[in-house]
Each structure stands twice: as C-alpha cells, then as structure tokens.
Amino acid sequence: MTTTLTPRPATPAPAPAPAKVFGGLxxxxxxxxxxxxxxxxxxxxxxxxxxxxxxxxxxxxxxxxxxxxEPGRGSHPxxxxxxxxxxxxxxxxxxxxxxxxxxxxxxxxxxxxxxxxxxxxxxxxxxxxxxxxxxxxxxxxxxxxxxxxxxxxxxxxxxxxxxxxxxxxxxxxxxxxxxxxxxxxxxxxxxxxxxxxxxxxxxxxxxxxxxxxxxxxxxxxxxxxxxxxxxxxxxxxxxxxxxWPSEIRHGYEADAPSPRWDTNAGEWPLDSGAVTGSGEHVGYDYDCLDAVSGDGRRPGGADADVDAFYDCLRADGYTDVWVTYHPEDHxxxxxxxxxxxxxxxxxxxxxxxxxxxxxxxx
Structure with a gap:
C-alpha cells in the first residue's frame, strides 16, 4: 500500500508592518x-x-x-x-x-x-x-x-x-x-x-x-x-x-537733576528716600527740595544749593539720601x-x- 504525502502549502511570510515615519505625521x-x-x-x-x-x-x-x-556746511534749503x-x-x-x-x-x-x-x-x-x-x-x-x-x-x-x-x-x-x-x-x-x-x-x-x-x-x-x-x-x-538685584547710591550732587532721582543718563531709577540717624533706609517726601532750587523754576540743577539741602535734611532728622537703580549693563x-x-x-x-x-x- 502506497501512501502519497501531499506537501503542505508554504505559509506566506507576514507582510512587513508599514514603517511609522515621523515625517509623514x-x-x-x-x-x-x-x-x-x-x-x-x-x-x-x-x-x-x-x-x-x-x-x-x-x-x-x-x-x-x-x-x-550740519552747521558750518552748505545748508539744505x-x-x-x-x-x-x-x-x-x-x-x-x-x-x-x-x-x-x-x-x-x-x-x-x-x-x-x-x-x-x-x-x-x-x-x-x-x-x-x-x-x-x-x-x-x-x-x-x-x-x-x-x-x-x-x-x-x-x-x-x-x-x-x-x-x-x-x-x-x-x-x-x-x-x-x-x-x-x-x-x-x-x-x-x-x-x-x-x-x-x-x-x-x-x-x-x-x-x-x-x-x-x-x-x-x-x-x-x-x-x-x-x-x-x-x-x-x-x-x-x-x-x-x-x-535682578538693583544697585544703590547715596548722596546728592549739584549736577544731578534732583536728589529724588540722583541717577545718571541710561540708568533706570527705581526708588529713593532718606537715611535716618541709625542708618535705616526709609521713604521720604522731599520737603527740602525747595532749599535746592537752582533756577527758581525747578529743584536741583547745576546751581542747586546742596549745602542748604543737607542742612534742611539734618533738621528733619536724616543724614543722607539714597536711590536704587538698574545700570545699563543690567x-x-x-x-x-x-x-x-x-x-x-x-x-x-x-x-x-x-x-x-x-x-x-x-
């Protein structure tokens, strides 16, 4: 008795999964x-x-x-x-x-x-x-x-x-x-x-x-x-x-516009006040600004009487003024x-x- 063996059909290989291309998304x-x-x-x-x-x-x-x-040149009409x-x-x-x-x-x-x-x-x-x-x-x-x-x-x-x-x-x-x-x-x-x-x-x-x-x-x-x-x-x-931490400056000079904002050009003024006898920095309403009026119209300026300002300041119980600011390099x-x-x-x-x-x- 002869038995014929029929080979099984080959199982096809599974199709590769489509690549998940991120660029397609x-x-x-x-x-x-x-x-x-x-x-x-x-x-x-x-x-x-x-x-x-x-x-x-x-x-x-x-x-x-x-x-x-420009001055000194042939001016445009x-x-x-x-x-x-x-x-x-x-x-x-x-x-x-x-x-x-x-x-x-x-x-x-x-x-x-x-x-x-x-x-x-x-x-x-x-x-x-x-x-x-x-x-x-x-x-x-x-x-x-x-x-x-x-x-x-x-x-x-x-x-x-x-x-x-x-x-x-x-x-x-x-x-x-x-x-x-x-x-x-x-x-x-x-x-x-x-x-x-x-x-x-x-x-x-x-x-x-x-x-x-x-x-x-x-x-x-x-x-x-x-x-x-x-x-x-x-x-x-x-x-x-x-x-960013600000910087502080003390004192007032005659060429500053006002002791309230004693900062230079390009500096960002933040706050100002006065220094008490104990060294504490407090706010100040600047009643002594009238004492430094240089030109009669506004306080401060090149003709300001700084000594008169400090005399008035000491009479109020303060020793100096301060201002906090950010310089330009901040x-x-x-x-x-x-x-x-x-x-x-x-x-x-x-x-x-x-x-x-x-x-x-x-």
Whole structure:
C-alpha cells in the first residue's frame, strides 16, 4: 500500500508592518494647518517688509541730507522740513514693525490654543488620528514641534530686522531733536532689542497646546490663551525690575537733576528716600527740595544749593539720601532671567500636556 504525502502549502511570510515615519505625521499636520502656516508667513513677510522699508528710508539719501544740514556746511534749503518728513516716515514704519514683534506671541498663542489641539479635540479628529496607528505621544510631539520651529524662525527674523532698522536711525536720532533716545527698560525697546520675544513665542505655543487639551473647546481655549499671555506680559512689564538685584547710591550732587532721582543718563531709577540717624533706609517726601532750587523754576540743577539741602535734611532728622537703580549693563541679565522664566513655563506646559494626554488615552 502506497501512501502519497501531499506537501503542505508554504505559509506566506507576514507582510512587513508599514514603517511609522515621523515625517509623514509632520506632513499631515502641515497639510491640516497649511492655511495657518501661510497666514503666519504672510504676517512675518509684512512685518519684515515694514522694517526693511524703515531701514531703507535711513539709507544714503537720508545720510546725505543729514550731512548737508550740519552747521558750518552748505545748508539744505529745507533742512527742518526735509528731515522731519524723512523721520516721520521712518518712525511710523518702525513702530508698525515693532507692533508686529510685540503682537506675535499673542497671535501664536491664540492659534495654538484654538486650532492646534482644541479644535481637533472638539471635533474628534484627534481620536480618529489615534486609531490610524498614530500613537498619541507622537501626535502631540508633531503638534508641538512644527509650530515651535515656524514661530521661532519668524520671530527671530523680525527681531534681527528690527535691530537693523533701529540702528539705521541712530545718526538722525542723536544729532537732531527728532525721536528721543528710547529708554532701554521700556517694554518696546526691552522686548524688540533683546531675546525674550523668542521664549515668549515658544511659551505661547506650549501653553496654547495645553489649554486645548484641557478645555477641548475652541473659543474657550482661544480666549483663555490670550488672557494668560497678556497677564504674563503685563506682570513682567510691571515687575521686571525685581528679576535682578538693583544697585544703590547715596548722596546728592549739584549736577544731578534732583536728589529724588540722583541717577545718571541710561540708568533706570527705581526708588529713593532718606537715611535716618541709625542708618535705616526709609521713604521720604522731599520737603527740602525747595532749599535746592537752582533756577527758581525747578529743584536741583547745576546751581542747586546742596549745602542748604543737607542742612534742611539734618533738621528733619536724616543724614543722607539714597536711590536704587538698574545700570545699563543690567539689560542682558534681566533679559536672560526673564527668558529663563518663559522657557521654564513652556517646559512645564509641555510636561503637563503629555501627562494630560496619557491619562486621557489610558
């Protein structure tokens, strides 16, 4: 008896699992939010165009006009009017470019909160993505990475162009009465001439993503994101002086404008007062200012009677006056400390976003 053995058909090898390419997810996010990206590009191009235009108005023609208007040279027949026209155009364009820099974090934060995550959570698009072999953590990473890169590149370009345009007007600003030299601690100069706008934008992206995950409502996330960013910006503008130890100066000299603010040009005055006999620094209402009136119109000045001021001060029971201030070289320490705080908040928001997502998808 012969038995024929039929060989079993070979089992086909399992098809390899499709590679999970992170770049594909990035392309999906980019395609989903392409209109927001194009609007951001248009915003940056508009701000860059305004700043380049401002820089162009202070080019060779403006420098030639400025040279022609210097005393002792062949004066231009319309020096005041011509310089005023040039400066007005430059100043308007520079202010519009500055507004583009200052408003960028709020716009980015509003979009990140409303569109990047909240809308997808509200419409269920995120749940659909998680069922298409896209791990939630990878989905969130793509949501954070792409906007962060785009926002950083755009705001960095605007900052670089603002510094270029601002420096172009220094010649006119310093040799004419047009445009007082800006105070370095002012919100406009401090933000646009430093680096804090970059971490502020990154913080706006991170906080916006977190709000979208928590609230899951587009309008609620948008409004909350704008309010939080505005509150933080105002808080820093008001309390920035506390980010770095201030310096103190004692005494009053005749060439100072007033003992109330006995600081030099470029120094940021913070507080002032008097020193008691025991050495304690206290507030002071400066009743003795009348004793130092130099020109009869305002206290202090080169003709101030400093001895009369100190005689009056001692009669009130004080020995000296003091003032606290930030010198100009505190600009970068204040910049770095504030930038570190923005980045720390951004890192915390990213950490909490992953925690929230993990609990929601467990």
């Amino acid at each position: 990035l392309r999906t996010v980019l395609r989903l939010h392409r209109w927001a990206l194009w609007l951001w590009v248009a915003y940056v191009v508009l701000g860059a165009g305004l700043l380049l235009w401002a820089w162009g108005t202070m080019g060779d023609d403006a420098r030639a006009l400025l040279a022609a208007c 319309r020096c005041p009017e011509a310089l005023q026209d040039v400066w007005t155009t430059y100043d308007v364009l520079l202010r519009l470019g500055l507004f583009a820099v200052l408003a960028a974090p709020f716009l980015v934060g509003a979009w990140a909160a409303a569109s990047l995550t909240a809308r997808e959570m509200e419409t269920g698009t995120a749940d659909l993505a998680w069922t298409q072999s896209v791990p939630p953590a990878r989905w969130l990473t793509a949501k954070l990475a792409l906007p962060a890169v785009a926002a950083t590149a755009g705001i960095t370009l605007l900052l670089a162009l603002y510094r270029l345009a601002h420096a172009a007007g220094d010649d006119v600003r310093h040799v004419t009465w047009y445009g007082a030299v800006p105070q370095w601690w002012g919100e406009d100069f401090f933000t646009a001439m430093g680096v804090i706008a970059v971490p502020r934008v990154l913080c706006a992206v991170a906080v916006g993503v977190l709000l979208g995950l928590l609230l899951k409502r587009t309008l609620a996330s948008l409004g909350t994101g704008v309010l939080l960013m505005a509150a933080a910006a105002v808080k820093f503008a008001v309390g920035r002086y506390q980010l 600009f970068w320490p204040l910049q770095l400390v504030e930038s570190g705080i923005w980045l720390a908040v951004a890192a915390l928001a990213v950490f909490l976003s992953y925690r929230v997502l993990r609990r929601r998808t467990a």
